[in-house]
Amino acid sequence: MADTTSDASVPRNVETTIAAIATPPGPGGIGIIRISGSQALPILTALFSPNCGTIEYRSHRLYYGWIKDPQTSLPIDEVLAVYMQAPKTYTREDIVEIQCHGSYLVLQDILSQVISMGATLADPGEFTKRAFLNGRIDLTQAEAVIELLQAKTREGLGLAMSQLQGRLGAMVSSIRTSIISLRAIIEVAIDFPDDDVEIINARAMGEKLEHEILLPLQELIRSAKQGKIFRDGISVIILGHPNVGKSSLLNALLREERAIVTAIPGTTRDTIEEFLDIKGMPVRIIDTAGIRDNAEEVEEMGIVRARKKLAEADLVLLIVDGTQPPADDDTRLYESVGDKKILLVVNKSDLACQDPAIFAAAFPAILRVFISAKTHAGISDLENTLFALVTGGSNWDPGYACVPNVRQRSSLEKSLIAAKRVSEGLRTDLPPDLLAIELQSALDHLGDITGETTTDDILDLIFDQFCIGK
Ligand SMILES: Nc1nc2c(ncn2[C@@H]2O[C@H](COP(=O)(O)OP(=O)(O)OP(=O)(O)O)[C@@H](O)[C@H]2O)c(=O)[nH]1
Numbered sequence: 001m002a003d004t005t006s007d008a009s010v011p012r013n014v015e016t017t018i019a020a021i022a023t024p025p026g027p028g029g030i031g032i033i034r035i036s037g038s039q040a041l042p043i044l045t046a047l048f049s050p051n052c053g054t055i056e057y058r059s060h061r062l063y064y065g066w067i068k069d070p071q072t073s074l075p076i077d078e079v080l081a082v083y084m085q086a087p088k089t090y091t092r093e094d095i096v097e098i099q100c101h102g103s104y105l106v107l108q109d110i111l112s113q114v115i116s117m118g119a120t121l122a123d124p125g126e127f128t129k130r131a132f133l134n135g136r137i138d139l140t141q142a143e144a145v146i147e148l149l150q151a152k153t154r155e156g157l158g159l160a161m162s163q164l165q166g167r168l169g170a171m172v173s174s175i176r177t178s179i180i181s182l183r184a185i186i187e188v189a190i191d192f193p194d195d196d197v198e199i200i201n202a203r204a205m206g207e208k209l210e211h212e213i214l215l216p217l218q219e220l221i222r223s224a225k226q227g228k229i230f231r232d233g234i235s236v237i238i239l240g241h242p243n244v245g246k247s248s249l250l251n252a253l254l255r256e257e258r259a260i261v262t263a264i265p266g267t268t269r270d271t272i273e274e275f276l277d278i279k280g281m282p283v284r285i286i287d288t289a290g291i292r293d294n295a296e297e298v299e300e301m302g303i304v305r306a307r308k309k310l311a312e313a314d315l316v317l318l319i320v321d322g323t324q325p326p327a328d329d330d331t332r333l334y335e336s337v338g339d340k341k342i343l344l345v346v347n348k349s350d351l352a353c354q355d356p357a358i359f360a361a362a363f364p365a366i367l368r369v370f371i372s373a374k375t376h377a378g379i380s381d382l383e384n385t386l387f388a389l390v391t392g393g394s395n396w397d398p399g400y401a402c403v404p405n406v407r408q409r410s411s412l413e414k415s416l417i418a419a420k421r422v423s424e425g426l427r428t429d430l431p432p433d434l435l436a437i438e439l440q441s442a443l444d445h446l447g448d449i450t451g452e453t454t455t456d457d458i459l460d461l462i463f464d465q466f467c468i469g470k
């Protein structure tokens, strides 16, 4: 049988036919093997026996039959196979997909046969990389595919979809077109330096630069900052003294009995991390060991871990027991949080509680919510307040936004810096050849986003994030 482990050292070009299992590992209803390249159809013909006898394959039709070992003619699995003729395919190359039973062994056996017929095992993301290299999608769309696969909330998925449809690519292309047209005017000025006519109308160019380049770049960067939380999510830590109800709060937010809750102080020893979707925002929530002095050894280790997690968190839910007046300990804990975003959660509102004014006085200048982790009263208020605290209360709608990722944002910022230099240069009568250099730089940074000028290293970094078979 052929070796089906990937060998990254094998040099390859887009002439190679690649193959991979495209469905996740583990048993499933069906499993799919994907083959892309000029040998896809010959490989299918060699391995597949259609039930309808010998056929001439038509593109984008599903055929029923058996994959057989070409040496022994023994059946390997009963399958549906589709041949998709280039260029109307995912990679713009000929593609064959074989749908077999979702058994890992069957998938491995079929893949081995495909490899022994001359295909090479695909690297992670190689199908999508070919779609990019063959010009079917730009780099923003390739990145959108990763985000789509990894999206944890509907909003994250919406952002990925908008990018997959090419909205970001189109906006960047339109800014590039404006830069190219400015550059053309400046090049005329370079070519005819002594011309009497004033070729560069600095004022008109400045306005074009402002409206068609600077403003759209600033808008995209702003959107990247705002949308980051929906794309990447945030990390929230639940902090407080023993027995105040931290684990009960975790369970209430998750709507399941995830963490052990007891009346014994010091129940939670380790940190517990879970994932939440709060109004479309992916939230990693961390329950911790109650913080107190004189804890015994295991508990103390938990406290050390809690403090470590605190350093990584974006927001702190500081929880206190509403039946008790705030203690000095509580304020010390509050001070130890530093300048992170913090929300005070006063718990156990189902019991006779202290006057809310006492908490306002003890914890001035931070938002407070009153909840009962036991009855779930106030939990949605807590979620809304947390959301508003993180988003800054803006009514930004992620559903319609075009949100660049960290890599794209960095290129936008570099492009903006160069464009601002052009703007400054127009005001100070910078020589046209220097203006042209800055415009070119602004253009190149935008080209990094869509993939026109992206280096191989960056492409490798992007496609390495994919799974095999995509
Ligand atoms: N009445 C009432 N009891 C609560 C509420 N929240 C928690 N408790 C009780 O308080 C006790 C401690 O709850 P936990 O959730 O284990 O508290 P914790 O902060 O995680 O405690 P440690 O893990 O020991 O630090 C348990 O007996 C809970 O049933 C609440 O809202 N109302």
Ligand SMILES: [Mg+2]
Residues within 6 Å of the ligand: 246, 247, 248, 259, 260, 267, 268, 288, 290
């Ligand atoms: Mg606990």
